[in-house]
Amino acid sequence: MKVYLIIILGAFAFSLNSCKRYEDEKFSKTKWTTKNDMDYPMREPILNDLIKNHKLKGLTYKQLIDSLGESANYGDVKDSIYYNITVNYGYLDPKSGKYLVLSLNKDSIINGFKVVQWHNRHVNE
Numbered sequence: 001m002k003v004y005l006i007i008i009l010g011a012f013a014f015s016l017n018s019c020k021r022y023e024d025e026k027f028s029k030t031k032w033t034t035k036n037d038m039d040y041p042m043r044e045p046i047l048n049d050l051i052k053n054h055k056l057k058g059l060t061y062k063q064l065i066d067s068l069g070e071s072a073n074y075g076d077v078k079d080s081i082y083y084n085i086t087v088n089y090g091y092l093d094p095k096s097g098k099y100l101v102l103s104l105n106k107d108s109i110i111n112g113f114k115v116v117q118w119h120n121r122h123v124n125e
Contacts, residue, residue, distance in 0.1 A: 027054055033069045043085045047100070051113065061108040072099070079104055085115070095120050 025031075025045035032050070034042050050056075059067070064081070071081040080103045087097040102113045 025049060029067060029069065038089075039087060040084065043083070044098070047085055047115070051100075051115070056102060056113050057110055059110045061104060061110075064102065064110060082116075090120075093120065 025042075025048075027046045027050040031042040031046050032040070034040065054067075056064070061081075065071075068083060072084050073082055080101050082102070083100045085098040085100055087094050089095065096117070096119045098115060098117045100113060100115055102110050105111045
């Protein structure tokens with residue numbers, strides 16, 4: 001019985017520690033723009049720090065691009081821009097993901113943001 005309790009408590013402590021890892025990662029432009037093939041492996045770990053500890057709201061479009069680099073919808077900016085955080089691929093097509101959306105006012109100033117998770121209901125695996 002004691003062995004099971006120790007195993008359960010150890011697994012619980014490990015899971016808390018691994019969740020904490022994402023909260024501890026600090027944002028940097030270098031980490032944000034690091035790209036491996038088709039994804040940005042450091043965006044998920046630093047996202048929390050970016051949205052909690054760095055001013056996004058009130059930035060001009062140019063200041064945002066200077067801070068985060070070009071957006072995923074580069075050249076197609078209307079009233080919002082977005083940055084892919086994660087994209088999980090199925091056999092060929094993306095099946096789920098997460099992105100950061102930043103809304104712009106008429107003067108191209110960031111007036112809000114949100115993190116969106118999506119799932120492609122048409123992907124068969």
